[in-house]
Amino acid sequence: MIMNGAEAIIESLKNEKVDVVFGYPGGAVLTLYDALYQADFKHILTKHEQGAVHAADGYARATGKVGVVIATSGPGATNLVTGIATAYMDSIPLVAITGQVAVPLIGRDSFQEADIRGITTPITKHNYLVKKVEDLPRVLKEAFYIARTGRPGPVVVDVAKDVFAASVDYHYPSEVVLRGYRPLFAGNSETIDKVCEELRLAHNPLIFVGGGVNLSNSAEVFRELVDQTGFPVISTLMGLGSLPFDHPLFLGMVGMHGTYAANMATTECDLLLGIGVRFDDRVTGLLSEFAKKAKVIHFDIDPAEINKNVLAHIRVVGDINWSLPALVQRVKGISGELKERAQAWTEQVLSWQRDKPLQYERDPNLVMPQAVIEKVSQLTQGDAVIVTDVGQHQMWVAQYYGFRNSRSFLTSGGLGTMGYGLPAALGAQCGLPARQVILFVGDGGIMMNCQELATVANYNLPVKVLIFNNQTLGMVAQWQRMFYGGRYSHTGLRGNTDFVKLAEAMGVAGLRVTKPEELDNVLKEALATPGPVVVDIRTPEKVDVWPMVPSGAGLDQMILGGAEG
Amino acid sequence: MKHTLAVLVENRPGVLTHISGLISRRAFNIESIAAGYTEEPDTTRITIVVEGNEIEQEQVVNQLSKLVDVIKISDLTAVESIQRELALIKVKATIETRSDIINIVDIFRASIVDVNRETMVIELSGDGAKIDALCQVLEEDHGIIEIVRTGKIALARGPISAKAQ
Ligand SMILES: Cc1ncc(C[n+]2csc(CCOP(=O)(O)OP(=O)(O)O)c2C)c(N)n1
Numbered sequence: 001m002i003m004n005g006a007e008a009i010i011e012s013l014k015n016e017k018v019d020v021v022f023g024y025p026g027g028a029v030l031t032l033y034d035a036l037y038q039a040d041f042k043h044i045l046t047k048h049e050q051g052a053v054h055a056a057d058g059y060a061r062a063t064g065k066v067g068v069v070i071a072t073s074g075p076g077a078t079n080l081v082t083g084i085a086t087a088y089m090d091s092i093p094l095v096a097i098t099g100q101v102a103v104p105l106i107g108r109d110s111f112q113e114a115d116i117r118g119i120t121t122p123i124t125k126h127n128y129l130v131k132k133v134e135d136l137p138r139v140l141k142e143a144f145y146i147a148r149t150g151r152p153g154p155v156v157v158d159v160a161k162d163v164f165a166a167s168v169d170y171h172y173p174s175e176v177v178l179r180g181y182r183p184l185f186a187g188n189s190e191t192i193d194k195v196c197e198e199l200r201l202a203h204n205p206l207i208f209v210g211g212g213v214n215l216s217n218s219a220e221v222f223r224e225l226v227d228q229t230g231f232p233v234i235s236t237l238m239g240l241g242s243l244p245f246d247h248p249l250f251l252g253m254v255g256m257h258g259t260y261a262a263n264m265a266t267t268e269c270d271l272l273l274g275i276g277v278r279f280d281d282r283v284t285g286l287l288s289e290f291a292k293k294a295k296v297i298h299f300d301i302d303p304a305e306i307n308k309n310v311l312a313h314i315r316v317v318g319d320i321n322w323s324l325p326a327l328v329q330r331v332k333g334i335s336g337e338l339k340e341r342a343q344a345w346t347e348q349v350l351s352w353q354r355d356k357p358l359q360y361e362r363d364p365n366l367v368m369p370q371a372v373i374e375k376v377s378q379l380t381q382g383d384a385v386i387v388t389d390v391g392q393h394q395m396w397v398a399q400y401y402g403f404r405n406s407r408s409f410l411t412s413g414g415l416g417t418m419g420y421g422l423p424a425a426l427g428a429q430c431g432l433p434a435r436q437v438i439l440f441v442g443d444g445g446i447m448m449n450c451q452e453l454a455t456v457a458n459y460n461l462p463v464k465v466l467i468f469n470n471q472t473l474g475m476v477a478q479w480q481r482m483f484y485g486g487r488y489s490h491t492g493l494r495g496n497t498d499f500v501k502l503a504e505a506m507g508v509a510g511l512r513v514t515k516p517e518e519l520d521n522v523l524k525e526a527l528a529t530p531g532p533v534v535v536d537i538r539t540p541e542k543v544d545v546w547p548m549v550p551s552g553a554g555l556d557q558m559i560l561g562g563a564e565g
Numbered sequence: 566m567k568h569t570l571a572v573l574v575e576n577r578p579g580v581l582t583h584i585s586g587l588i589s590r591r592a593f594n595i596e597s598i599a600a601g602y603t604e605e606p607d608t609t610r611i612t613i614v615v616e617g618n619e620i621e622q623e624q625v626v627n628q629l630s631k632l633v634d635v636i637k638i639s640d641l642t643a644v645e646s647i648q649r650e651l652a653l654i655k656v657k658a659t660i661e662t663r664s665d666i667i668n669i670v671d672i673f674r675a676s677i678v679d680v681n682r683e684t685m686v687i688e689l690s691g692d693g694a695k696i697d698a699l700c701q702v703l704e705e706d707h708g709i710i711e712i713v714r715t716g717k718i719a720l721a722r723g724p725i726s727a728k729a730q
Contacts, residue, residue, distance in 0.1 A: 121583055122590050126633040129579075146633060180575060180636040304627035307620050 005133045006035035006164040009097065012140040013041065015172045018068050020044060020059070020430055022052040026072025027112060028099025031164035044430060044459060047451035049076050051423040053083025054449070057092050058424030061410045062385055063431035064217060066093045066147050073099045074112030077158070078119065082417055084154045085123040089414025090238065091215055093152035095143050102162040103131050116158050125153030126181075133166035138173055145176045150183025151302040152215060183301070187318030192326045194314050195273075195297055199331065199338055202271035202295075204345040205231045208254065211238025211413065212276015212300065212320055219243075219406035221324045222275065228331045230339035231273070232349045234262040236283055237398055238413045239276070245382065245402040249346070251353055255283040256549045257395040261353035263547070263555040266291050269345075275299045276320055279309040280414065289554030299323050356560065358399050360546070367516050369393060369468050369539045373400040375523055376438060376466070384436040385410065385428050389421030389445035392474035395545045397440050419448030422465065426452055429461040436464070436527065443469040443493055450502065456532045457507030464526050465508075465534045467499050470541050478544050503534035513537045567596065568622045568642045569719045571727040572611040575634040576602070583632055584611065593617070593625050597650075597716030608636065610727070612718045639730040641719045648719040651688070652696045653678070657708040658685040666707060673699045684710060693717065 003011070009032060013021065020042040025033045036043050046052040049071045056067030067087075071077050077098040087094045101110045117129045126146050128139045136159070143155040199205065207229070213222045219242045226233055226249055233243055234254040243250050252259035254266055266272070272294040277283070284290040290310060298305070298312035299320055306315045316323045331338065360370045373396055376384075382404040388394040388411045403409055410428055412420040425439040446467050456463050468474075473491040480488050500510030509529060513522045513536070526533045546561035574580045581600060588595050596614040603610045615625050626638050641648075658666050658680070666685055670677055675689035689699055696714065703709055721727065 117579060118582065121579075121586050178633060181633045302631070304624065304631055306627070307623060311620070 001170050002167055003170050004031065004035070004165055004167050005136050005159065006032040007039075008133070008136050008168055008170050009140065009159075009164075010035050010039045010041055011170055012137055012172060013068065016066065016140075016144045018066070021068040021070055022046060022055040022059070022427065023070030024049045024052055024072070024076060026076045026099065028073035028076075028101060028161045029070060029164070031161070032070065032097070032099065043070075044426075044455070046423065046426075046455045048449065049079035050083055050419065051426075051449055051452040051455065053080045053094070053096065054086065054417075054420050054423035055427030055430070055452075056094055056096075057083060057087045057420075058387065058410055058427030059431040060087075060092050060094060061424070062407060062428035064407065065431070066095055066144055067427065068095050068097070070097045071099070072112070073101055073116075073161070074114045077116040078114050081119060081123070082419075084120055084156065086412050086415045086417045086420060087154040088123045088125070090211065090412065091152050092154065093147040094154035095140075095147050096154060096156045098156060098158045099164070100129065100158045100160045103160045106131075106160065116156060120156045123154070124156050127156040127158070129158045129160070130163055131160050133163045133168040136163065136168065137170060141173045142176050142178060146178075146181060150181075184317070185319045186322040187316060189326060191314060191316050192323065192330060195316060195327060196330045196334070198271055198295060198297060198314065199229065200334065200341075203341060204269045205229070205271040205273065205342055206265050206269035206294070207231045207233045208235075208266070208272055208274045208277055209233060209239040209242045210236045210275065210277030213239060213242040214406050216276065216301075216320050217406065218320050218324055221321070221328060224328050225324055225331065228328055228335045228338075229342075230335070230346065231342055232265060232346055234258070234265060236277055236280070236413075237411065240398060241403040241406045241408045244404045248350075251349060252358070253398050254555070256285065256551075257399065257545050257547065258549070258555070258558070259353070259358055259399070260356035260547060260558065260560065261349055263549065263558050264352050265349045267293070267554065267556040269294045272296045273299070274310075274312075275324070278305050281309075284309065285549045285555045285557070286553055289556075360543075363540075364516060366540045367513055367519060367537060369470070369543060370396050370400050371516070372466065372468070372519060372523075372537055372539070373397055373440070375519060377402045379523060379527060380436060380438070384408070384438045385432060387411070387421050387425040387428060387437065387439045389439070389441040390416045390418045390475075391442045391445060392478065392543070392545050393440045393442050393468045395475075418445040421445060422449050422452045422456075425463045425465070426456050426459075426461050429463050430459075437462070438464045438466065440466050440468065442474060443467055443471065443497075443499070444473045446499070447497070453503060453506035453508050453532075453534065460531050462530060463532050465503075465532070466526075467534065467536050468539050469499060469536050470539045470543070472541050474543070475545070477542075481542070481544070482548075482550075499534060499536035508532045508534050511535045566616075566618065568615045568617070568640055569646070569648065569717065570613045570615065570626065571639045571641055571719065572613055572629060572635060573603070573637040573728055574609050574611060575636065576607050576609045577634055580609065580634045581611075583634060584629065587628060587632065588625075591624070591628055593621070599716030599718050601718075612716065614717050637728055639727040641721055641727075645722040646719045647722060648692055648717055649690050650693050650696055650715055650717050651690045652700070652712060652714045654687045654689070654700060654703060654712050655684050655710040656687060656703045657683065657710060659683070662707055666703070669699070669702055669706075675699060
């Protein structure tokens, strides 16, 4: 069928079953926006391109589908950079379609020209510059395929302005032919046998789950593995939700702000089964001390993750939808034996958990941030889609919200992007209109993209925004308190911003909590309100996230602080 | 230890930037890199010499393999291979010194590709050490004006190609 490049993009989006795109128009994408208009394609107009890309990311994390974002050339495209890098670090499938100046103008420093392909090369799984309209269908087919398969990630498709208008005889390819890209599903099944042998030798085995289980939708089979082996489980930030928080074998998050039991178990285990993890430095602490008594078995789809940070004794490379079922199959016959051998160890780690649980100071006169999270957890029964920004509140949510479901915790883990939360929450709500989406955000982070409150209002997205208003850049201030002699250089936020008024000005209802006794009712009111709500929660300024492993120390060197058992 | 990698990539714009960007971002120790067309018009072959232990070498291969435009990587370190570098050396040469230079060139089995009243240009292909040695002699005895060297290129002996390996 003959159509122009812009229409070819819309057709391709339909072929990829894309139901919504996020974006912001401009000169280079006028023709594309005209095609969106004519096709009546669902498009969410954010207030900033950064908002659009984080929204597409939140949509992708919540639904498991590819998120799509559109921006114009130059500043439109460069405004996507933080969001693309955020998605890249957390392996989130995105396709970003950017306009580029027309082919004859490329390379001449033309108006609104930026080499977005060059700029995004280190932060994309792959990227394209399309200069010929005939290439467009194939490139889009490849872009979606690359974004979604293997280890997922963002793909940028930069399209020259004249390509949108040029006409093409449209055929969407049915298959992708890429000589250099063949994501593997099944790996070597002999390695699974070897893993089994190691499981039978271990006395202190530990399962270490990461974001890979959420990303690959394999929580169910993962839970089966846990139940069949009876091994205790620790999780990364990104792995939360893979196992229900109240599972009897779950020790919580490991790492810099991990639980006592999780960090000690890592230090003491003799076999560590890393599943979809990448051994980030926030998890390992001092690398030479990390799990140094253990043999490490590493399951990952990306061969480049093996031996990158931690040496693996056995590598299981492949999709965990292949490796985990294969392992569960083999473990079934030896389940009783494994449980018996690990029994003493399991009792020990569970006693660590009992003796030194997460704890915080409870002051009847203050609204403690951890208490707010516990309350929300209780009110939602751990069943909401929880989004955070970055900072202390993010760590407290990881510690105190009782996650039950996979893909129910959306947070910028790898890049730690402040300003991520609000747009990601709106994207998640677009993808899951029937679910309760709750954002926890600091008074610092909300101001980095607070313009998206207007988007939330415009589309009446019922996101609940809980601002932990501690008048400070809490996480940075904590480091200043601990390591910089309490010199609070530029972390005080004592300003005059009224978040209730801000919300109202943008068309969102605003509530406030200043005293502990108000918390319950205000939270209930917020959650019961059909539309979007902002709650300004006044939390104390100097509260620390505990436990904490100082940077450069081993996990067992954690300071328990207020969490002293 | 040094590893010589034959990297087959799609012959597309941006591929070399992708590869060199990845190498610098991941702080890999690359000694040389040489790219050129191959027997297939849509394929470019890049020979990369990396310095590092086994683990670092494996990381280089795994990270490069992740690039969508990288079709195949084969490690030529362990196989018998022919390895060559090419150098062009412009050396000071008067009518009096020419014959000595010609002698040196003969000893090294190099060749003279340009002559004028003040200089000669010498071409030598071989392994890096041999080129170093020639350069050293020429510099000490006659003075070098400029040198240009390619990175190393390598091909396995025997019938099997990198693509089929
Ligand atoms: C874009 C960006 N800039 C700076 C930082 C560094 N940073 C990490 S946490 C933090 C403080 C966040 O303060 P706030 O949003 O109030 O949350 P809190 O820590 O108080 O919960 C800062 C500045 C970051 N992660 N991202």
